[in-house]
Amino acid sequence: MVLILGRRLNREESGIRDSPATKRKVFEMDPKSLSGPEFFDFSGSSHAESILQIFNEFRDSRLFTDVIICVEGREFPCHRAVLSACSSYFRAMFCNDHRESREMLVEINGIFAEAMDCFLQYVYTGKVKITTENVQYLFETSSLFQISVLRDACAKFLEEQLDPCNCLGIQRFADTHSLKTLFTKCRNFALQTFEDVSQHEEFLELGKDELIDYICSDELVISKEELVFEAVMRWVYRAVELRRPVLHELLTHVRLPLLHPNYFVQTVEVDQLIQNSPECYQLLHEARRYHILGNEMMSPRTRPRRSTGYSEVIVVVGGCERVGGFNLPYTECYDPVTGEWKSLAKLPEFTKSEYAVCALRNDILVSGGRINSRDVWIYNSQLNIWIRVASLNKGRWRHKMAVLLGKVYVVGGYDGQNRLSSVECYDSFSNRWTEVAPLKEAVSSPAVTSCVGKLFVIGGGPDDNTCSDKVQSYDPDTNSWLLRATIPIAKRCITAVSLNNLIYVAGGLTKAIYCYDPIEDYWMHVQNTFSRQENCGMSVCNGKIYILGGRRENGEATDTILCYDPATGIITGVAAMPRPVSYHGCVTIHRYNEKGFKL
Numbered sequence: 001m002v003l004i005l006g007r008r009l010n011r012e013e014s015g016i017r018d019s020p021a022t023k024r025k026v027f028e029m030d031p032k033s034l035s036g037p038e039f040f041d042f043s044g045s046s047h048a049e050s051i052l053q054i055f056n057e058f059r060d061s062r063l064f065t066d067v068i069i070c071v072e073g074r075e076f077p078c079h080r081a082v083l084s085a086c087s088s089y090f091r092a093m094f095c096n097d098h099r100e101s102r103e104m105l106v107e108i109n110g111i112f113a114e115a116m117d118c119f120l121q122y123v124y125t126g127k128v129k130i131t132t133e134n135v136q137y138l139f140e141t142s143s144l145f146q147i148s149v150l151r152d153a154c155a156k157f158l159e160e161q162l163d164p165c166n167c168l169g170i171q172r173f174a175d176t177h178s179l180k181t182l183f184t185k186c187r188n189f190a191l192q193t194f195e196d197v198s199q200h201e202e203f204l205e206l207g208k209d210e211l212i213d214y215i216c217s218d219e220l221v222i223s224k225e226e227l228v229f230e231a232v233m234r235w236v237y238r239a240v241e242l243r244r245p246v247l248h249e250l251l252t253h254v255r256l257p258l259l260h261p262n263y264f265v266q267t268v269e270v271d272q273l274i275q276n277s278p279e280c281y282q283l284l285h286e287a288r289r290y291h292i293l294g295n296e297m298m299s300p301r302t303r304p305r306r307s308t309g310y311s312e313v314i315v316v317v318g319g320c321e322r323v324g325g326f327n328l329p330y331t332e333c334y335d336p337v338t339g340e341w342k343s344l345a346k347l348p349e350f351t352k353s354e355y356a357v358c359a360l361r362n363d364i365l366v367s368g369g370r371i372n373s374r375d376v377w378i379y380n381s382q383l384n385i386w387i388r389v390a391s392l393n394k395g396r397w398r399h400k401m402a403v404l405l406g407k408v409y410v411v412g413g414y415d416g417q418n419r420l421s422s423v424e425c426y427d428s429f430s431n432r433w434t435e436v437a438p439l440k441e442a443v444s445s446p447a448v449t450s451c452v453g454k455l456f457v458i459g460g461g462p463d464d465n466t467c468s469d470k471v472q473s474y475d476p477d478t479n480s481w482l483l484r485a486t487i488p489i490a491k492r493c494i495t496a497v498s499l500n501n502l503i504y505v506a507g508g509l510t511k512a513i514y515c516y517d518p519i520e521d522y523w524m525h526v527q528n529t530f531s532r533q534e535n536c537g538m539s540v541c542n543g544k545i546y547i548l549g550g551r552r553e554n555g556e557a558t559d560t561i562l563c564y565d566p567a568t569g570i571i572t573g574v575a576a577m578p579r580p581v582s583y584h585g586c587v588t589i590h591r592y593n594e595k596g597f598k599l
């Protein structure tokens with residue numbers, strides 16, 4: 001029966017006479033009476049799958065197969081058309097007049113027969129079982145035959161199998177095959193689980209550079225630095241004669257100064273490999289000095305890994321919002337990594353201004369202040385309290401403080417009538433201030449810092465109307481001062497910090513950062529800031545120099561924070577302070593991010 005949808009033509013209109021073909025019974029429909037669509041697209045949802053299933057049955061029974069793939073001596077009858085449809089590798093082989101396009105038997109080297117079997121299962125069924133046993137060679141086979149979907153499925157499977165016992169091996173596999181996403185996930189997983197990873201065999205088979213990549217990372221998650229040292233020593237002792245020569249290089253990335261002093265003495269210093277490695281002595285010496293001097297010693301190895309709970313923070317003490325304004329009572333710390341601020345204990349009974357601030361080990365000292373104050377307070381960072389300690393011998397303000405070899409030096413300043421050449425030294429163990437050799441030139445508001453075992457006093461104001469360009473250097477061994485190369489600009493209200501045996505100076509209503517090399521005794525201009533400012537705060541944190549706040553040419557305080565990275569020479573604006581401030585103190589300490597005090 002023929003079903004015709006539409007208007008039927010009569011014989012006269014069609015010009016067709018009765019014939020056997022036209023005498024069939026016809027079911028007629030009036031198109032005007034149709035309520036549904038005039039056509040229907042039919043799709044058999046299982047058609048493709050059924051065809052694949054039939055082709056797979058053809059393959060099993062060798063029906064219509066026109067090529068045999070030979071792998072490791074095992075023969076796989078196949079259909080050229082099916083292989084070419086799935087793989088551009090086979091399409092190129094069979095369709096470009098290559099020799100293989102005419103031969104019945106094609107041999108493929110460099111893969112396993114089991115891998116070829118799994119690959120053909122996918123080609124002929126669209127399905128394959130990926131397991132921990134076959135994933136590697138199945139990935140390599142799908143890569144060779146350019147089946148990206150199967151290749152990506154294998155990579156995804158590997159991501160889901162990450163474990164401390166295998167993540168390093170998978171990472172190496174990902175690196176070999178340029179799987180950047182998988183490589184990054186493996187590395188991050190190993191960083192996060194380093195304590196477990198370092199206990200497994202794969203860790204001991206790492207290459208030197210691979211090991212360094214982990215132990216130098218600030219993102220390494222550990223509960224204490226001792227675990228990094230133990231992991232490194234296990235790696236070295238695994239092949240001691242071969243790896244002994246790289247021990248020093250490895251230990252430069254272990255933060256030995258942050259090891260517990262008892263552990264350092266009882267475990268590190270007595271290790272035979274370390275004792276017999278003279279090149280390691282400097283690293284041991286650095287750690288010993290840090291245990292004595294605290295944050296006065298700064299290097300990449302004195303920066304805590306954040307996973308230990310500690311971080312370097314900049315503490316801002318007091319300051320003024322405007323000229324003639326009240327001194328601010330705030331003591332706040334800033335974490336440059338998170339950008340967060342946290343309030344600390346306020347300095348009690350302190351309404352003075354133009355005082356001096358410095359860090360001693362991991363505590364903070366504040367001395368003097370307007371007018372003629374002799375008060376000295378110390379902030380205990382562990383207890384978050386302020387304690388009054390021995391007073392200065394001579395009251396002063398517009399002076400500076402710095403720490404040199406574990407002792408605090410108060411330098412110069414103003415007593416309301418005269419600039420001072422007086423210098424006092426504080427011994428925290430005896431809680432006592434003593435006079436030392438005076439400055440060669442009395443100054444107020446200079447920049448003061450310690451570097452390479454000496455104290456440096458830079459610039460300042462000898463009187464109300466002039467500024468000094470002198471650099472005065474104090475040697476504690478001889479208790480004497482020398483004049484060094486003059487700073488390129490004569491300025492007061494400047495600030496200095498030391499980093500990597502160099503001194504950096506900013507402020508003084510200049511737009512410049514200058515750098516001084518005390519060993520070579522010469523100055524250089526290194527970078528410009530974005531605006532002129534004076535009486536700014538300056539501190540070194542995480543190996544970078546931060547300039548906080550200050551007073552602009554119009555006398556207004558600013559809340560800007562600039563970060564200068566000596567490694568790149570780049571200066572950037574990174575954040576804003578809670579409020580504009582100048583005449584404040586800035587120091588860096590290590591702060592524990594305990595519960596309820598998360599930075």
